[in-house]
Amino acid sequence: MADPKSQKFQTLTGMRDMLWPDSARRRLLVDGFVGLVGNAGYKEVVPPLLENLGVFRRIGEATDVVTKEMYDFEDKDGSRIALRPEMTAGVARAFVQHKPALPWKVFYTGSNFRHERPQKGRYRAFDQVGVEVLGPDDPDVDVEVIVLAWRFFEALGLEQVRLLVNTLGEHADRSAYSEGVRLYLESRRSELSGQAQETLQRNPLRVLDSKRREDKAVIGEAPRISKYLSEAAAEHFGRVCSGLDALDVPYTVDDRLVRGLDYYRRTTFEFAADALDAAQNAIGGGGRYDGLVEDLGGPATDGVGFALGVDRILLACDAEEVFAPPVTRLDAYLVDLTGGESARDLTHEIRGAGMSADRRFGAGSMKAQMKAADRSGARFAVIIGSDELVADEVTVRMLRRPDDGSHSDAANGGQGGPTDAQQRIPRRELIEFLRSRK
RNA sequence: GUGGUCGUAGCUCAGCUCGGUUAGAGCGCCAGGUUGUGGCCCUGGAGGCCGGGGGUUCAAAUCCCCUCGAUCACCCCA
Structure with missing residues (x-):
């Protein structure tokens, strides 16, 4: 920087100002989302940007989001607080705190913060829109939530979006599967990339997500979740799939889809924008997180929801040349x-x-x-x-x-x-x- | 956190290899042509410590080093 007297400030790394017409487009997108989910009975929830650090720890001790990327600091009274890196944990905390009537169907829009190296479609301050449903165990809720996101992409005019679904099984299934994968990967450890070997120690399931070519062969022969599923989990997943079939929402089952955050159980899903040539082509994702509410001190409550990345969706719209900014009138x-x-x-x-x-x-x-x-x-x-x-x-x-x-x-x-x-x-x-x- | 590429006008870029008069273009902006009429056209103008610092040199946008920033990828995830 030049001499301090005339220092010019600019946005922090990974953060940006959004000016018109980009701001108009973002506004239109968010308003469209609000209208869509409002029609489905979802009510807005607006949790604060700052929470006690412990709230976000529940996202997963083994995830980078928690261990490396949080903007956490000490408050004036010495307590540890953090800027939210995602919305679900805060919403779950709000649920525990206010004990609303079930089912609790909510939507949110807002900024989240993650201290990562920025790249296309990844910023340190980024906008998400999303929904959460707390309470019902019904697979139809999973279906409703997934279809909502799907219809939203359709409404924007996006055509090159792929829906991937998977199930991680119930808590015990997931643990058993994780152990099975770990044992398998350990047995072929020498064939894995150095990065994958490190990941293996922290979180075996995440290795299945590796994009490196040298890991593909080993991953391809890894055990499948289907062998570890309890009867109930398998049935739940089957009903989610048949619900999507009934509503004509195309999807592919990807049993390598392991989502990043630890709280996911059973259904997981992700939306990939194929028009995006960038590495960050996941424009949304979500799943069930039965157990999160309990972890935060509430009663055992099932939950399912998704978060969509506003910035990435806009990028995908650019790539498909749809959803032009509104004309000034x-x-x-x-x-x-x-x-x-x-x-x-x-x-x-x-x-x-x-x-x-x-x-x-x-x-x-x-x-x-x-x-x-x-x-x-x-x-x-x-x-x-x-x-x-x-x-x-x-x-x-x-x-x-x-x-x-x-x-x-x-x-x-x-x-x-x-x-x-x-x-x-x-x-x-x-x-x-x-x-x-x- | 690791690696590649790139920083010249508000924007997109040329000039840099082979250092040398007032650093250019297009778009945008302002004004005039049209003394009361936009969009097209023509003319003119404003706007740059060539990201910042240091070094080499008689001389640096141009060569060297450092630094900051951006960007892309890994990692991770929306």
């Missing part, structure tokens, strides 16, 4: 050649009537004001010159047609684009004029 833009009082009064009058209006501060030449009017996306320029002022009239000029979603552009062939119709009307009729042409 304005009902009127004021062009005032007489000093600005009319622009000031009319913008507020129009807004007060429930329509949208803007104007240019500092006025400028008519050309400058008209240019600004065009760029604003306004349908009409409302022009007030000295003639109009004296006659108590306004000139209303159409800048684009009602059905013209694009920015006006004379070069686009003229269909619905170029317009220049204008007329003078009494000033008191302006609101009615704009309203009748909305």
Whole structure:
């Protein structure tokens, strides 16, 4: 950095400012999600960004998220607290604290923080949207949750999304399976990559996730979860699959799908965006976490949910060229050649009537004001010159047609684009004029 | 935490290999052409300590070292 007197600040590593139109697109995406899950009976929950560190420890002592990536620090009273690295643990804590009626169906949107090396689709501050259902053990809940996410991707226009599902079995199944995998991998330890050997010591199941080529052969012959499943777990999973079939949601069972966080039991799932050439192509994931609530001091309660990565979804939308940012719309833009009082009064009058209006501060030449009017996306320029002022009239000029979603552009062939119709009307009729042409 | 690539105008980049007058282009922005009319066109203008620091040299955007940042991959995960 330069000399301290004139130090310029910029965003921290892995964090970024989102400016328009990216911010508009993100807003639209989040609003769409809220609408979708609201229709399914989910209510919003807004947990705090900071929690006692212990809340997040339950995510898994063997995970990087907990051991290496948390923004944790000491509070002023000496207690250990942390910025949330994900939402589920905080939501589960809220459940334990408030004891809401069952089933508790909630959704959330918000930022999470993980201290990792940033790369495409991975930031230290990232947005997620998600849902959680606490209470029912019914496999139909798993289905509802998965289908919700699937419909959301459909609504955005995404087509190259793959749904992967798996089951890790119940607690005992998972432990037995983990041990089975560990024994197997130990027996072929020398064939594994160095990284995989390290992972093996901490969390054998995670080795199955390795992307390194040298590990593939060994992983391919590893034991399958199906052999370790209890009857109940197998039946649960079977009903999840048949539910997805019934609702025509395509999926593939991937028995190597081991999700990162320790609290998952039974159903797990992940959404991969194939249009993303980046390594970070998981745009969402989730599963059952029966036992998490108990770990946090609550009654034994089943839970299932998912989290979707807003940033990655937007990246996937870019790759598939869908979900363009919304077009700016304005009902009127004021062009005032007489000093600005009319622009000031009319913008507020129009807004007060429930329509949208803007104007240019500092006025400028008519050309400058008209240019600004065009760029604003306004349908009409409302022009007030000295003639109009004296006659108590306004000139209303159409800048684009009602059905013209694009920015006006004379070069686009003229269909619905170029317009220049204008007329003078009494000033008191302006609101009615704009309203009748909305 | 490890490795590769890259930092020049608001944005996208040229110039760097073979150091040498006021560092360029396109887009965007501002103004004028059109003294009351946007989108197209033409003209002009503003805007850069060439990421920062140090070194080599008569001379560094250009060569060397360090540093910071970005980016991609590993790891991990959304």
